[in-house]
Amino acid sequence: MKDKQVAKILKQESLRQKGVINLIASENYVSKDVLEALGSELTNKYAEGYSKFRYYGGNEFVDKLDDLCKSRALKLFKLKSSEWAVNIQALSGSPANLAVIFGLVPVGGKIMGMELAHGGHLTHGHRVSITGKIWKQIPYGVDKKTEVLDYNEVKKIALKEKPQIIIAGYTAYPRIIDWKKFREIADVCGATLVVDMSHIAGLVAGGVYPSPFPYADVVTSTTHKTLRGPRSALIFSKIDERNLSKKIDQAVFPGIQGGPHMNQIAAVAVALEEAKNPEFKRYVKQVVKNTKVLGDEMKKLGWRIISNGTDSHLILIDIFGTIGMGGKEASDILEYNNIIVNKNTIPFDMRSPIDPSGIRIGTAAETTRGKKEKDMIVIAKKINQILRNKK
Numbered sequence: 470m471k472d473k474q475v476a477k478i479l480k481q482e483s484l485r486q487k488g489v490i491n492l493i494a495s496e497n498y499v500s501k502d503v504l505e506a507l508g509s510e511l512t513n514k515y516a517e518g519y520s521k522f523r524y525y526g527g528n529e530f531v532d533k534l535d536d537l538c539k540s541r542a543l544k545l546f547k548l549k550s551s552e553w554a555v556n557i558q559a560l561s562g563s564p565a566n567l568a569v570i571f572g573l574v575p576v577g578g579k580i581m582g583m584e585l586a587h588g589g590h591l592t593h594g595h596r597v598s599i600t601g602k603i604w605k606q607i608p609y610g611v612d613k614k615t616e617v618l619d620y621n622e623v624k625k626i627a628l629k630e631k632p633q634i635i636i637a638g639y640t641a642y643p644r645i646i647d648w649k650k651f652r653e654i655a656d657v658c659g660a661t662l663v664v665d666m667s668h669i670a671g672l673v674a675g676g677v678y679p680s681p682f683p684y685a686d687v688v689t690s691t692t693h694k695t696l697r698g699p700r701s702a703l704i705f706s707k708i709d710e711r712n713l714s715k716k717i718d719q720a721v722f723p724g725i726q727g728g729p730h731m732n733q734i735a736a737v738a739v740a741l742e743e744a745k746n747p748e749f750k751r752y753v754k755q756v757v758k759n760t761k762v763l764g765d766e767m768k769k770l771g772w773r774i775i776s777n778g779t780d781s782h783l784i785l786i787d788i789f790g791t792i793g794m795g796g797k798e799a800s801d802i803l804e805y806n807n808i809i810v811n812k813n814t815i816p817f818d819m820r821s822p823i824d825p826s827g828i829r830i831g832t833a834a835e836t837t838r839g840k841k842e843k844d845m846i847v848i849a850k851k852i853n854q855i856l857r858n859k860k
């Protein structure tokens with residue numbers, strides 16, 4: 470690269486990534502093939518519209534790519550093209566969720582989503598997000614004692630409020646979600662069930678977390694977390710008389726976006742193919758094993774783990790409740806020691822999101838780098854030692 474300044478920063482970031490223990494639950498390390506697709510000439514191409522219906526010329530190959538990526542997405546999650554459609558153009562998770570709500574809920578309508586502090590995402594209707602400004606969020610949360618979903622309570626709220634859509638699937642919920650219960654709740658109140666499987670998509674693809682597809686009407690997902698692809702998003706929708714896919718496609722383009730990032734779509738296609746390999750299945754299995762060991766070890770060392778455990782790729786630790794330290798300080802001290810986590814609210818947090826009570830820890834990235842159960846025990850001990858000694 471001729472640009473020395475940018476080249477230097479790229480090198481520094483590459484070294485940083487190699488030199489730390491990365492426990493950010495939403496990050497991962499992509500393959501060289503994914504990087505190659507991202508850096509391809511496809512970034513030069515404008516292709517506003519959809520395959521065969523574009524607003525620019527020169528689409529012979531991008532149309533092929535579009536079709537390939539879609540068929541790979543459906544195949545990975547074992548979906549029939551006669552039953553499910555998929556939009557592959559949303560630039561990332563937030564625009565994907567925005568497009569779904571924009572396409573399906575009239576302005577001012579009600580969207581039921583989990584509270585941010587309990588593990589929900591900003592785009593599930595939080596007041597600081599556009600999704601909370603244009604639509605009305607009907608919040609739900611976890612049970613105060615168990616810190617897991619109380620489906621009866623969710624049902625009560627849904628029946629009272631009658632939201633147009635219910636969003637299930639979160640950014641900081643370590644447990645298995647009962648999709649069937651959500652289907653029943655959506656049915657009794659006449660809502661569309663939207664599942665945001667961004668965090669768990671890789672686990673679903675690899676068969677170590679229940680699939681939401683038998684129950685959901687719409688499934689959104691980022692592609693860069695456990696799925697281990699580039700930063701992008703997929704929106705799946707059921708094909709039936711409601712015309713969900715047409716409404717969602719129109720919301721993505723021309724509703725909120727212009728041209729798709731075709732280099733990103735190529736990289737998604739590569740990652741989807743990689744995720745079909747037996748190696749990927751072994752990888753996600755190891756992710757879940759590693760997280761369980763890490764959580765158990767932290768518990769043994771006296772840390773309070775939200776919901777007392779995990780079934781997925783992440784755990785939430787109540788730092789303030791365990792040693793009286795804020796999540797920000799914990800995250801800063803760990804970073805000083807080359808362990809990267811993110812501060813995170815915990816359910817019913819009395820502190821602010823800027824300095825909450827907890828930290829969120831995920832093992833997807835370190836498992837990609839080959840870490841196993843024994844390494845998790847070492848990492849738990851290191852975290853314990855660093856935080857307790859404020860090193």
Ligand code: DSN
Binds near residue numbers: 495562
């Ligand atoms: N930033 C993502 C996460 O960390 O979960 C969600 O947008």
